[in-house]
Amino acid sequence: MRAELSRRWQSLTRAMGADREASQRVGETLLDAYSGPDRHYHGLKHLEFLFGEIDQHSGRISDLHRLELAAWFHDWIYDTQRNDNEARSADTALAMLEEMRVSPNLRERVAALIRMTRSHTSSGDEDDDLFLDMDFAILGAPARVYDQYAEQVRAEFSWVPAELFDAGRAEFLRSVLARKRIFLTEIYEARLGEQARDNISREIDRLEG
Structure with missing residues (x-):
């Protein structure tokens, strides 16, 4: 599963034209985080499940790169003894995506979507709502x-x-x-x-x- 997810990350970052070396480093860090022994649900299988939902509804998604990045980063930080995981994950995503040379506009929109996973309320944007439903599926x-x-x-x-x-x-x-x-x-x-x-x-x- 990890190898398949790694290939998916590489395909995404290549398609985006992200910095190759930084993308490889961030990808390994992401996969390590989701492979943690305390990730009984919010681990690699959750990522795999989310990407299955994204693939199933890809024809409805306006900005596929944004949703895929949000999927990767939304549970980067998952500490059950804190209540700010979404905000911390969003902030970390901003920093890592900057390192990967991702555009400021896309970085901010990815972070905004990650923050929405805290309340799961509609923003009125179809991509946002689809992603939140995928996370709750x-x-x-x-x-x-x-x-x-x-x-x-x-x-x-x-x-x-x-x-x-x-x-x-x-x-x-x-x-x-x-x-x-x-x-x-x-x-x-x-x-x-x-x-x-x-x-x-x-x-x-x-x-x-």
Whole structure:
């Protein structure tokens, strides 16, 4: 999986005309970060999943390079004991993309999209909404896959006592379930909305059971 993702990174950075040496160095740093032993969910498989979603909907995406870069950098920093991972990932992306000689405009737009993953609220831009839905698409996965995801998230928060984790996780899930729509785009809501509600309700029942 790492080799395949590395090839994807190289293909992207070549297509963008990014600095080759810097891109290689940043790519290895990214892959190392996502390969960390504490990345039970937010690891290489999450990246692979996101790129599968991007490939599936590539014809709808206006700026493919921007979404691919956002996918790579959005969970660069993932520390479950902090609440500023998105902002830190965005700031790091800005610095690394500058090193790669990526244009200032694209750097800023990538960072802005990464910051949006904190709230997952619509900006009114179709690319933004598609990316946020892709990041949330696991919520609408088949029940077995979703249950595995829930277990992986729990493992990432293994330092949190069970009672506190269950209460916090249930609160988050209820906030998602309370939305008029789980997903921002019609295509994701139609495809995954019902399954996502079933999955979330089932996990809440388990957490509060």
